[in-house]
Amino acid sequence: MAEGALTLSGGTPERIDPDDAEARLSALAAQRPSTVRLAMVVSADGRATGPDGGARSLATPAGSRVAAVLRAACDVVLVGGQAARRERYADIALPEALAAGRARQGLRALPAVAVVTHGGILPPGLTPEHTWVLTHAGSPAVTRLGPDWAGRIIVTGPDDVSPRTAMSELAARGMTRVLCEGGPTLAGRLLQRGVVDEAWMTASSVPGGAQGRPAPTPPQGFTPALELVGDGATVTRWLRR
Numbered sequence: 001m002a003e004g005a006l007t008l009s010g011g012t013p014e015r016i017d018p019d020d021a022e023a024r025l026s027a028l029a030a031q032r033p034s035t036v037r038l039a040m041v042v043s044a045d046g047r048a049t050g051p052d053g054g055a056r057s058l059a060t061p062a063g064s065r066v067a068a069v070l071r072a073a074c075d076v077v078l079v080g081g082q083a084a085r086r087e088r089y090a091d092i093a094l095p096e097a098l099a100a101g102r103a104r105q106g107l108r109a110l111p112a113v114a115v116v117t118h119g120g121i122l123p124p125g126l127t128p129e130h131t132w133v134l135t136h137a138g139s140p141a142v143t144r145l146g147p148d149w150a151g152r153i154i155v156t157g158p159d160d161v162s163p164r165t166a167m168s169e170l171a172a173r174g175m176t177r178v179l180c181e182g183g184p185t186l187a188g189r190l191l192q193r194g195v196v197d198e199a200w201m202t203a204s205s206v207p208g209g210a211q212g213r214p215a216p217t218p219p220q221g222f223t224p225a226l227e228l229v230g231d232g233a234t235v236t237r238w239l240r241r
Contacts (some may be wrong), residue, residue, distance in 0.1 A: 002018060003231070004062050004190065004231065005017050005018065005062065005119075005230050006025070006065065006228045007177055007181060007229045008028070008228055008237075009166050009227040015166075018061075020066045020079065020213075021097040021098070022065065022069050022072075022098060025065065026069050026072065026073065026098075026101060029066070030073060030081040031073040035177060035191065036167060036178045037070065037074065037177075037178065037180065037198050037200060038180045038200070039066075039067065039179060039181055039202075040182050040215055040216070041202045042058075042202065042203050042204065042215040043204055043206055043207055043212065044203075045208050046186040047207075047209060047212030047214060048187075048214065048215040049208055049209055049213065050206055050207075050212070051208070053209055054086050057206065058206050058208070059204075060204065060231035060233045062233055063202045066228065067202075068095065068098060069199060070078045071092060071094065071111055071179060072094055072098040072101060072177055073179075074111050074177045074178065074179035074233025075174065075176060076112045076114050076132070076179070077111050077113050077179050077181055078114045078134075078170075078186075079113065079181050079186070079206075080116050081115055081117030081119065081122070082119065082123065082183055082188070083182050084115050084117075084123055084182070085122070086170070086183075088123050088125060089113060089115075089126055089206060090123070090126060091125065091126060092111060092130070093109070107170075110130070111179070112130055112131065112132060113126060114166075114175070115131065115132070115133055116161050116166070117134070117135055117139070118136070119140055120133065120139060121144075121202075122145070128148045129157060131152060132153075132154055134150055134154050134156055135153060135154070135155060136156065136157045136160050136161055137155050138158070138159050142155070154166070156165075163195045164193065164195060167195055172199040180196070183213070184216055186212070187216045190216070191216055192219075196240070197239070198238060198240065200235060201218070201236050202234070203233060204232070218238040221241055222240055222241065223238065224236050224237070225239045
């Protein structure tokens with residue numbers, strides 16, 4: 001099987017080989033407006049990070065295909081501040097063919113990034129042109145980030161970030177297709193507050209780090225709707241019933 005190939009399970013298995021446009025995978029992963037997705041990789045022992053302390057070491061070519069297609073379908077990638085720094089987030093880039101697919105759907109050229117942060121410390125690869133900051137009224141982020149960020153800071157509560165307010169504020173700015181990529185604290189909070197509509201969980205065959213945080217699992221009320229297998233990883237799409 002070609003590197004990165006995926007098999008769609010259920011009924012008659014369907015093989016989905018890598019393709020620049022990813023037409024079949026994109027059709028399976030199309031995101032409706034006004035929905036919140038969670039996408040996370042989970043280690044073989046249930047951790048949200050791999051042996052290097054980050055999620056990148058859990059990635060496989062097949063899982064990376066799914067991650068790119070999910071990004072291509074959303075308006076904004078939502079991430080916690082600690083995860084953004086640990087994974088060295090930067091402005092989103094997409095392969096040319098996936099970016100062209102966004103244009104055909106009438107989406108903006110590239111997804112924005114929204115960082116949930118209390119301290120306002122961002123990785124250097126994120127720019128105010130493509131990034132939103134979600135924080136609370138008492139956060140140092142309001143003053144720490146400087147004048148270039150003044151119009152990009154969204155205050156979503158007096159002393160904490162409210163998930164529902166955050167989603168409403170993003171929607172008010174035209175970002176209704178939200179893709180949350182973690183980390184585990186933010187993901188767990190969104191699940192607990194009931195704002196997640198679907199979850200794409202990639203089970204990796206790589207064990208996690210001994211100090212890694214446990215990855216969240218879809219709670220009661222979600223049901224598996226799709227399974228993709230390839231490169232030692234299993235991607236399951238969970239839908240809220």
